[in-house]
Amino acid sequence: MIYIAIILGCVIGAILGSFAPVIPYTYSSYLSIAIVAALDTVFGGIASVLKGNFDLKIFLSGFFGNSILSIALTFLGEQLNVDIYLAAIVVFVGRMFTNLAIIRRYYIDKWVKMIEKKKDVQNEEVENKAEV
């Protein structure tokens, strides 16, 4: 059910986004930093699901809070003439890699365990045959 919801949301979002008007280039940098922040939250959410400590409130607050905060920081940096958005990108992308690493390890562990299980089963069969 959740997977269906995700796919549905993505499809509708893609359609809406395709028909959305083009935003000025000046503001597209804000949008891009918000996208990076949101993606970071999404990967964090997936990682937390895999860990088993997923919390919807934290996920949603992170999703919107990080986006808005990153936009605000970018705006502040613009006013201060400091590229604060670079710091935001470094942090978010760094965390994205961390979360991706967690996800990768989880699935690799799962895969390795699966192979080992298969081997165990085979070994047992071989032993059983030998006994027979």
Place this chain on the structure above:
Amino acid sequence: MKAKVTMAISIAFTALILTMVMFTQFKTVDETDITAIETMRETELRSELASWKAKYEEIEAKIDENENRINEYKAELENDENASTILENEVKEAESYLGKTNLQGEGIVVTLKDNDTRDIIHSDLLDLINELNIAGAEAISINDERIVSNSEVVLVNNTMILVNTKRVAGPYVVKAIGDKQYLQSALTIKDGYVDLIKSDGKDIEYYVDDNIIIPAYDGEQVLKQAKEYIEEEEEVKK
């Protein structure tokens, strides 16, 4: 179950927003000519925009200034037109004074004739001109030769009189425009010009007229040596 539905809706909503924003951004990036501006940072673009705006405002101010100037010129032009009509009138007046135009008006016509005993000489004419000028004559002619500032009345070879380098012969018709009363009384006053001429035994006739026509001076008046002298304004040095 309810918690699961809430979660599904929330996550669907989140995914919707994320993908929507992403696709919008994809489209924006795709349609923006990034190659032209990718080397520029936003701040640079901003400052450039500001400078262009400043230039635009400057040019706009200049346009305003020029428009004001044009209006000023237009107003001045109108004034100039007034001035030119005034100047034209002045020129006409000056030309009339100088004898460049035909004139008509009330005045007196004096005719001097040679008779058997006495001839009219040039000094008679000069005296007459002087008398008429004293009486306020505005224009004088001798045999339709206009007397102007550089006109001469000379006797050449004791035989002929030249006026404006042209020979004039008797009868000498001297016309003068001016106040006819003044002119007449100036000539006919006791022991005046008429008496003098008559006592000399010369013939003189005169009559006043309301419509005397005096032709223009047809010679040339060219200033070759004379130049206008303008007093230089003394600069006050502090």
